[in-house]
Amino acid sequence: MARAVRQFICQVCGASQPRWQGKCDACNSWNSLVEEGLTAPVSGAASGPASRRKGRTFRLEGLQGDSAEPPRLPTGMAELDRVTGGGFVRGSVVLIGGDPGIGKSTLLIQACAQLARGGHRVVYISGEEAVAQVRLRAERxxxxxxxxxxxxxxNVEDIITTLGQGPAPRLVVIDSIQTMWTGAIDSAPGTVTQVRGSAQNLIRFAKTSGAALILVGHVTKDGQIAGPRVVEHMVDAVASFEGESGHHFRILRAVKNRFGPTDEIGVFEMTGLGLSQVSNPSALFLAGRDVNTPGTAVLAAMEGTRPLLVEVQALVAPSALGTPRRAVVGFDSSRLSMIIAVLEAHGGVRLGQHDVYLNVAGGMKITEPAADLAAAAALVSSLSGCALPPDTAYFGEIGLSGSIRPVVQATTRAREAAKLGFKRVVSPPLAQEKTTDAKSAGERGDRPADRDALRADTVSHISDLVAQIAAAGPGKPRAASPRENAREGHGARRAEPSRSRQPADWE
Structure with a gap:
C-alpha cells in the first residue's frame, strides 16, 4: 500500500524540499519550487518480505575480451550519421534539443521517412501535434x-503497450518528452518528476526491445535543455540543434555520445522541401563576404574532425561614452577582452577609447582558442583601416604574454584553406605536425599541388601580426618587431607603432 507524499520540487535542478520557499537552496533559483505528489511506502512497509530479500550474485569480467562493434542503423542522411557516429545504435537513446521552430520535427520526420523507405518499422509519436498536422508537414x-x-x-504506459504489439520497431521518435506523463506519478506533465519518470520508462523499453529511441526536448531561455539534468545522464547521446532565425542554415552539434565523437557537427540548409545537407560548409559560410573591407578576417576553424572556414568581422570606432562598448556575436566575450588587453600591452594597439564590435558571420558560434589570431587580425585591420589580403586565412591561440601558441590539427586547417583557393595562411609554426602530414594527406586523398600552392607565414608574437598588417597598408613601412627592438637595445616595452607611420587612432 502506498500513499502520496507532497514534496516541493525545483524545476531547474530537480532538488526536493519538504516545504515551499522562495529560493532553492541547491541552485539558488528563485520561484522555481512547485508542489508535486510522490508515491512512498506507508509506515511499516519496510519490514515486508521484499525488503528482506538478499541480492543475487552476478559475473565479473576483465578488461580483455572480444567486444563486437555495436550494430548501427544508418539513416541515409550523411550529416546526421556523422553526428551520431555512423548511425543509431540498437537500444540507444538520443536526446535532441533546440529552440522552438528551429526544425527539429522537420529533421526527424525526414530521417524517419528515409528509414521507413528502407524497409524498417519506424514510429513517430507526437505529444504536441495532431496526426493531421504531422501529415501536412509530410505532404509539404x-x-x-x-x-x-x-x-x-x-501517456507513457499506453505508448509502451502499443509499441510492444507486433515486431519491435527499429526507430521510435517521441516529440516531445516534456509532454509525456505517467500514471505512477501524481504531477502535471512537464514537471521535473514527470519528465524524469517518463524518460526512465521509455529508456527501459528501448533497452529491452532494442529499438533506437529519439527524445525531443525543449530548451530554456539560455539554450539549455529544459527539465532535470539527470535525463541527460540517463540517455546515451545528447545533440543540440542550433541556428539563427535570420539565416537559412542549421547546425546539429553533438554534446554527448557514448558511441561516437562528442565534438562533431552536421550542417543543414533550410529549403522549401525541408532540410538539405551541406557537403561543403566552408563555401556556405564564406558566400558573399567582403574581400576588400577592413575588419574582416577568415578563420580556419575545426569542429570535431571537420575543418571550417568562417569570416570574423570586427568594427572598431571611437567611443563617445565614458565606458566603451564591447559587443560580441558568436564569440566568447571574455576571450575578446583578453585579446584586447594583449593587443594593448604587447602589440602597441590602443583600443581603450574605442567601441569594439565582433561578429562571426553566418551565425556560427566559435569557442575554440584557435580563433584568437583571426579576431586580433580583424581588430587591428578595422582600427588601422588596412584591408587584409582576401586569399589569407588565420588561426592560432594568443597567450597572455603576447606569444602565438600552436593549435591542434594545423595541417588539416591549412589543407582546407588550400582546397578553397586560399594562397596563404598566417599561423604558428607547423613543424610539430610535419611528420604526420604525408600520412594524413595520403589517407584523405589530397593532391600535392594543393599543399604546394599554399604559403605559410608563421608568427610567434602578437607584434609580428601587427607589423604585417601595418606593412600591408598604403604607404606604410613595416613596423619593427619587439625582438628587433630588443636586439637594438630598446626597453622592455613592446614595439609601438609610431605616430608618423600609423593613423592617429592607433594612439
Whole structure:
C-alpha cells in the first residue's frame, strides 16, 4: 500500500524540499519550487518480505575480451550519421534539443521517412501535434509515400503497450518528452518528476526491445535543455540543434555520445522541401563576404574532425561614452577582452577609447582558442583601416604574454584553406605536425599541388601580426618587431607603432 507524499520540487535542478520557499537552496533559483505528489511506502512497509530479500550474485569480467562493434542503423542522411557516429545504435537513446521552430520535427520526420523507405518499422509519436498536422508537414516535404507509423499520444504506459504489439520497431521518435506523463506519478506533465519518470520508462523499453529511441526536448531561455539534468545522464547521446532565425542554415552539434565523437557537427540548409545537407560548409559560410573591407578576417576553424572556414568581422570606432562598448556575436566575450588587453600591452594597439564590435558571420558560434589570431587580425585591420589580403586565412591561440601558441590539427586547417583557393595562411609554426602530414594527406586523398600552392607565414608574437598588417597598408613601412627592438637595445616595452607611420587612432 502506498500513499502520496507532497514534496516541493525545483524545476531547474530537480532538488526536493519538504516545504515551499522562495529560493532553492541547491541552485539558488528563485520561484522555481512547485508542489508535486510522490508515491512512498506507508509506515511499516519496510519490514515486508521484499525488503528482506538478499541480492543475487552476478559475473565479473576483465578488461580483455572480444567486444563486437555495436550494430548501427544508418539513416541515409550523411550529416546526421556523422553526428551520431555512423548511425543509431540498437537500444540507444538520443536526446535532441533546440529552440522552438528551429526544425527539429522537420529533421526527424525526414530521417524517419528515409528509414521507413528502407524497409524498417519506424514510429513517430507526437505529444504536441495532431496526426493531421504531422501529415501536412509530410505532404509539404514530399514524404507522404513513406510508411511511417504516426500517433498522437502522451501517456507513457499506453505508448509502451502499443509499441510492444507486433515486431519491435527499429526507430521510435517521441516529440516531445516534456509532454509525456505517467500514471505512477501524481504531477502535471512537464514537471521535473514527470519528465524524469517518463524518460526512465521509455529508456527501459528501448533497452529491452532494442529499438533506437529519439527524445525531443525543449530548451530554456539560455539554450539549455529544459527539465532535470539527470535525463541527460540517463540517455546515451545528447545533440543540440542550433541556428539563427535570420539565416537559412542549421547546425546539429553533438554534446554527448557514448558511441561516437562528442565534438562533431552536421550542417543543414533550410529549403522549401525541408532540410538539405551541406557537403561543403566552408563555401556556405564564406558566400558573399567582403574581400576588400577592413575588419574582416577568415578563420580556419575545426569542429570535431571537420575543418571550417568562417569570416570574423570586427568594427572598431571611437567611443563617445565614458565606458566603451564591447559587443560580441558568436564569440566568447571574455576571450575578446583578453585579446584586447594583449593587443594593448604587447602589440602597441590602443583600443581603450574605442567601441569594439565582433561578429562571426553566418551565425556560427566559435569557442575554440584557435580563433584568437583571426579576431586580433580583424581588430587591428578595422582600427588601422588596412584591408587584409582576401586569399589569407588565420588561426592560432594568443597567450597572455603576447606569444602565438600552436593549435591542434594545423595541417588539416591549412589543407582546407588550400582546397578553397586560399594562397596563404598566417599561423604558428607547423613543424610539430610535419611528420604526420604525408600520412594524413595520403589517407584523405589530397593532391600535392594543393599543399604546394599554399604559403605559410608563421608568427610567434602578437607584434609580428601587427607589423604585417601595418606593412600591408598604403604607404606604410613595416613596423619593427619587439625582438628587433630588443636586439637594438630598446626597453622592455613592446614595439609601438609610431605616430608618423600609423593613423592617429592607433594612439
Amino acid at each position: 516535404l514530399k514524404l507522404s509515400d513513406a510508411p511511417v507509423e504516426l500517433a498522437s499520444e502522451t
